[in-house]
Amino acid sequence: LAHSKELGYASRKLxxxxxxxxxxxxxxxxxxxxxxxxxxxxxxxxxxxNRFATNRKLLxxxxxxxxxxxxxxxxxxxxxxxxxxxxxxxxKVFDAEDFDRFLALLPQSVGGRRLRHVLDxxxxxxxxxxxxxxxxxxxxxxxxxxxxxxxxxxxxxxxxAYLRLMRSEAATPTGYPPEALDQWALGARxxxxxxxxxxxxVYFINGAKERAPAAAMALLDRLGMR
Numbered sequence: 001l002a003h004s005k006e007l008g009y010a011s012r013k014l015x016x017x018x019x020x021x022x023x024x025x026x027x028x029x030x031x032x033x034x035x036x037x038x039x040x041x042x043x044x045x046x047x048x049x050n051r052f053a054t055n056r057k058l059l060x061x062x063x064x065x066x067x068x069x070x071x072x073x074x075x076x077x078x079x080x081x082x083x084x085x086x087x088x089x090x091x092k093v094f095d096a097e098d099f100d101r102f103l104a105l106l107p108q109s110v111g112g113r114r115l116r117h118v119l120d121x122x123x124x125x126x127x128x129x130x131x132x133x134x135x136x137x138x139x140x141x142x143x144x145x146x147x148x149x150x151x152x153x154x155x156x157x158x159x160x161a162y163l164r165l166m167r168s169e170a171a172t173p174t175g176y177p178p179e180a181l182d183q184w185a186l187g188a189r190x191x192x193x194x195x196x197x198x199x200x201x202v203y204f205i206n207g208a209k210e211r212a213p214a215a216a217m218a219l220l221d222r223l224g225m226r
Contacts, residue, residue: 011039014216015225016046016082018164018203022069023048023087029073036077044082046118046162046201047074054088059095059102066105075111083162083201085143087120090150094125096134103138118143118162127151147206160199161191165215168207174218175204175211185222 001009010017021027035045053065074081086106106117119135120143132155135142141158145151147166165184168175176184184202191200202219204212220226 007035008038010213011043013213013226015042015220016044016201016203018046018048018085018205020048023051026050026068026072029076032073032076036080039080041079043080044201045077045080046082046085046203048085048087051087054086054092059098060105062102063105066107070107070110070115075113078113081113083116083118083141083160085118085120085162088122090122092121093123094121094128094131096130099131100134103134103140106138106140108139116141116160120145120164121153122150124151127153158198161201163200163202164205165202166204166206168204168209168211168215170208170211172208172211173214175208175215176218178218181215181218181222185219188219188223 050065050069053062053069056062070084074084107115109115117138117140119140121131122145126142132142132153135155136157139159141160141162142153142155144154144161144163145166146163149166163184165176174181188200188202191198202216204215217226
C-alpha cells in the first residue's frame with residue numbers, strides 16, 4: 001500500500017488514531033485539511049501536543065509553546081479534532097504549584113471549537129488525590145495507562161476516558177490475548193453505556209506496534225463497531 005493511501009485505508013478500518021508526529025514537529029493547516037478530507041465524517045484525530053510545551057523544568061513557562069501548537073491550525077480538522085494529549089516525561093515529578101500554573105495556560109477553545117485536554121503523566125508522584133483534584137478543576141482528563149512502566153491512574157469522575165494500552169506482544173496475532181480483549185470490551189461498554197454514557201478513547205500504543213491495528217480491530221469487533 002502506497003504511503004499516501006495509508007491514512008485513507010486505516011481510517012476505514014478504525015474509528016480514531018492518535019497522532020504522534022505532532023509531538024515531535026510542527027504541522028500546518030494544509031496538512032490538517034488533507035487529513036480531514038481523506039477520512040470518513042465520523043473519524044477522530046487525537047493529537048499529541050508538541051513536546052516543547054511539556055519537556056521543560058518549569059511548566060509555568062510553557063505559554064508560548066502552548067499558543068504556538070494550538071494556533072498551528074489544528075482547528076482545521078473541524079469536528080474530527082479529538083482530545084489533545086499533553087505527554088510528560090517519566091522523570092517529571094508532580095509539583096502542585098507549577099502544574100497548576102501550567103493547566104491555567106491551556107486554552108478552552110480554538111476557532112470556536114471546544115478543546116478537550118488529556119494529561120499523560122508518567123511519574124508515580126502523580127498518583128495522588130491532590131493531582132486528580134487539580135486536573136478536574138481545570139476540566140482535564142488523565143490517561144489511564146496499561147503498562148508495566150507507568151502508573152495506571154483511574155479517575156471515575158472524568159467526563160470522558162482516555163486509555164493507552166501498552167502491553168501488546170508480537171507473539172499474539174491481536175497483540176493482546178482474546179480474554180484480555182474481552183475484559184477491555186466489558187469495561188468499554190460499562191463506560192459508554194448506562195444512564196450517563198461518556199466518550200471513550202482507546203489506543204494500542206507501544207509494545208509490539210505491528211500488532212496495534214489488529215488489536216484495535218479486534219476490540220472494535222467485540223464492541224460491534226465494525
